[in-house]
Amino acid sequence: MKVSKDKVITLEFKVYDSKTNELLEDTKDVGPFFYIHGEGQFVPKVEETLEGKEKGFSTTIMLSPEEGYGDYDEDLIEKMDKKDFVEFDDIYEGMEFIADMDDGSEQQYVITSIDDDVVTADGNHPFAGKTLRFEVEVAGVREATPEELEHGHVHFHGFDDDCE
Structure with a gap:
C-alpha cells in the first residue's frame, strides 16, 4: 500500500x-x-x-x-505570574502546558524558568x-x-x- x-x-x-x-x-x-x-x-x-x-x-x-x-520568535516568550498555575499540582522547568489565548486559540508552552513568583514560558516549538x-x-x-x-x-x- x-x-x-x-x-x-x-x-x-x-x-x-x-x-x-x-x-x-x-x-x-x-x-x-x-x-x-x-x-x-x-x-x-x-x-x-x-x-x-x-x-x-x-x-x-x-x-x-x-x-x-518556523523561525524562533522572541514574542512567544511570556512572563507569567506563578499564581496563574494554581490548577497544577506542581510546576517545574521543562513542563509543557497549553494556554487559552485571548483570540480563542490555544498555544503550547514550555516553562523555561521559575524565579520566585515569575514563570517564564516559551511558546516556540523546540x-x-x-x-x-x-x-x-x-x-x-x-x-x-x-x-x-x-x-x-x-x-x-x-x-x-x-x-x-
Missing part, C-alpha cells in the same frame, strides 16, 4: 540539528509516530517526500526553519529556528478508519473508545 491521502502512516525517525549534529528526537526512545497523511498533521515537506512511497522506504530530508517549525535533518523510515501504511477520519486523528485500540 502506498502513502497517500487519508492513509495512517507509521514512521520511525531521528531528527538532528544539522548544524551541531545533535540528536533532538528519536522515535526508538518514545515509540513510533502515527499520523493521517494529507491532513496537515505533520511537516509538509516530509509528507510531500513520502507521498507514493511504501512501507520500508527510508530517506534523509533536510529542512530549513521555514520548511520545518525545533523552531533550527535547520533539521530528518532520517525517516515508513514503518507502516494502512487505511484510516471512518472514525479516525471523522475525528481527525489516529485511534489506538483500547485508547480512543470514548473519543467524541
Whole structure:
C-alpha cells in the first residue's frame, strides 16, 4: 500500500540539528509516530517526500526553519505570574502546558524558568529556528478508519473508545 491521502502512516525517525549534529528526537526512545497523511498533521515537506512511497522506504530530508517549525520568535516568550498555575499540582522547568489565548486559540508552552513568583514560558516549538535533518523510515501504511477520519486523528485500540 502506498502513502497517500487519508492513509495512517507509521514512521520511525531521528531528527538532528544539522548544524551541531545533535540528536533532538528519536522515535526508538518514545515509540513510533502515527499520523493521517494529507491532513496537515505533520511537516509538509516530509509528507510531500513520502507521498507514493511504501512501507520500508527510508530517506534523509533536510529542512530549513521555514520548511520545518518556523523561525524562533522572541514574542512567544511570556512572563507569567506563578499564581496563574494554581490548577497544577506542581510546576517545574521543562513542563509543557497549553494556554487559552485571548483570540480563542490555544498555544503550547514550555516553562523555561521559575524565579520566585515569575514563570517564564516559551511558546516556540523546540525545533523552531533550527535547520533539521530528518532520517525517516515508513514503518507502516494502512487505511484510516471512518472514525479516525471523522475525528481527525489516529485511534489506538483500547485508547480512543470514548473519543467524541
